[in-house]
Amino acid sequence: QVQLVESGGGLVQPGGSLRLSCAVSGIAVRTNNMAWYRQAQGKQRELVARFIGGIIIHADAVKGRFTISRDNAKNTVYLQMNSLKLEDTAVYYCNTVPAQGAWGQGTQVTVSS
Secondary structure, three states, X not given: OOEEEXXXXXXXXXXOOEEEEEEEEXXXXXXXXXXXXEEOOOOOOEEEEEEEOOEEEEXXXXXXXXXXXXXXXXXXXXXXXXXXXXXXXXXXXXXXXXXXXXXXXXXXXXXXX
């Protein structure tokens, strides 16, 4: 059974940084296309960054500011978020691409002055 546990969110001022972690069990991050998604209040969930094989793709809205990475030994996926903006406020989730059925609880990121 796949389990996804996100952590690392919080309240940060515009321009600040956060590093999100996603501890994965049940599948190997090394051999699955892992991704970070986010869902802002009242909006649909959107893809933020993903692995496609050995290729990394970031959404245009976060390109140059966010970086997805993974630690195969820890079976964990990370999202380094720099230069945060108000519009980055959302609940952040990790999952595969395409998303498999069970979502984690997500981690709240709030960017506010």
